[in-house]
Amino acid sequence: MNARPRLLVTRQVFPQVIERLAPYFELDANQDDEDWPRATLLARAADRDALFVAASDRVDRELLAACPRLRMVATGSVGYNHIDLAACRERGIAVSNTPDVLTEATADMAWALLLSTARRVTESEHWLRAGQWQRWAFDQFLGADVHGTTLGILGMGRIGSAVARRARGFDMKVIYHNRSRAANEAELGARLVDRATLLAEADHLVLVLPYSEATHHVIGARELAAMKSTATLVNIARGGIVDDAALVEALRAGRIAGAGLDVFEGEPALDPRLLAVPNVVLTPHIGSATRSSRMAMAMLAADNLVAFAAGQPLPTPVAAG
Numbered sequence: 001m002n003a004r005p006r007l008l009v010t011r012q013v014f015p016q017v018i019e020r021l022a023p024y025f026e027l028d029a030n031q032d033d034e035d036w037p038r039a040t041l042l043a044r045a046a047d048r049d050a051l052f053v054a055a056s057d058r059v060d061r062e063l064l065a066a067c068p069r070l071r072m073v074a075t076g077s078v079g080y081n082h083i084d085l086a087a088c089r090e091r092g093i094a095v096s097n098t099p100d101v102l103t104e105a106t107a108d109m110a111w112a113l114l115l116s117t118a119r120r121v122t123e124s125e126h127w128l129r130a131g132q133w134q135r136w137a138f139d140q141f142l143g144a145d146v147h148g149t150t151l152g153i154l155g156m157g158r159i160g161s162a163v164a165r166r167a168r169g170f171d172m173k174v175i176y177h178n179r180s181r182a183a184n185e186a187e188l189g190a191r192l193v194d195r196a197t198l199l200a201e202a203d204h205l206v207l208v209l210p211y212s213e214a215t216h217h218v219i220g221a222r223e224l225a226a227m228k229s230t231a232t233l234v235n236i237a238r239g240g241i242v243d244d245a246a247l248v249e250a251l252r253a254g255r256i257a258g259a260g261l262d263v264f265e266g267e268p269a270l271d272p273r274l275l276a277v278p279n280v281v282l283t284p285h286i287g288s289a290t291r292s293s294r295m296a297m298a299m300l301a302a303d304n305l306v307a308f309a310a311g312q313p314l315p316t317p318v319a320a321g
């Protein structure tokens with residue numbers, strides 16, 4: 001009988017996921033969720049046939065060179081900008097991600113940020129917690145309307161569509177910009193516009209683009225200046241899509257009204273100036289963080305690994321191997 005393939009699980013996962021993997025692999029799993037320095041990751045991965053990684057693990061040429069046996073990388077995320085796909089393809093390494101199972105939860109989070117930002121929920125809560133609520137006033141924490149306004153979506157894939165669908169309940173006009181026209185445009189009641197129109201007309205702009213060199217800083221000083229001064233910006237996609245330094249300046253100068261950010265350039269570190277800006281809602285990359293979504297993501301990554309071990313086609317491949 002052939003030996004079972006060797007798998008490294010780099011981050012703590014639910015016990016049910018370990019149970020699913022255990023019959024198929026010789027397992028090394030970081031169930032204590034230790035913070036491994038890069039050298040530890042490279043050393044632990046060195047003799048592995050397969051890796052189960054998270055978006056915080058950089059799978060680049062350096063790592064691949066350290067893992068001569070590697071044939072499969074499963075990431076517990078839909079985004080895969082942390083994986084050098086070209087390098088994996090060159091080496092015949094299969095790669096899988098976790099689409100669909102987090103779409104609705106992530107779209108919900110876009111709305112949580114949009115509503116909190118427009119209606120200044122966290123800003124007013126901090127003020128209340130600080131004991132500053134002494135009296136009511138007509139002009140206290142005036143925010144922006146959400147209902148009946150124009151929602152702009154940059155990137156109309158699965159999550160963008162789910163964000164758009166929710167806008168119906170708020171009687172919003174939906175415009176979007178995307179590389180191609182969305183096939184479900186009519187169903188969504190959304191209109192494709194050029195980028196300049198999107199920036200100029202959106203009252204609330206949600207970013208749902210995958211990160212790549214091409215989308216690096218697609219929202220920078222120029223784009224922020226082109227938005228309405230009353231607009232809110234929501235980023236649930238990836239840090240680096242927004243130029244965070246330019247955003248700080250725009251918020252400070254009142255060039256836009258507010259921002260809701262779940263992702264940051266260089267996270268978990270973030271531009272400290274963001275912490276001092278009142279009209280920004282900050283969350284620590286929790287877009288997909290519901291119990292059911294995170295379980296489904298981890299299970300889907302495990303399903304891909306089991307398929308690999310059984311020599312079957314991967315359920316959700318991004319590179320064939």
Ligand code: 8YV
Nearest residue numbers: 054055076077078079102288
């Ligand atoms: C993940 C995400 O939770 O799936 C993605 O691409 O950004 C989040 O849903 C995060 O990346 C952890 O892997």
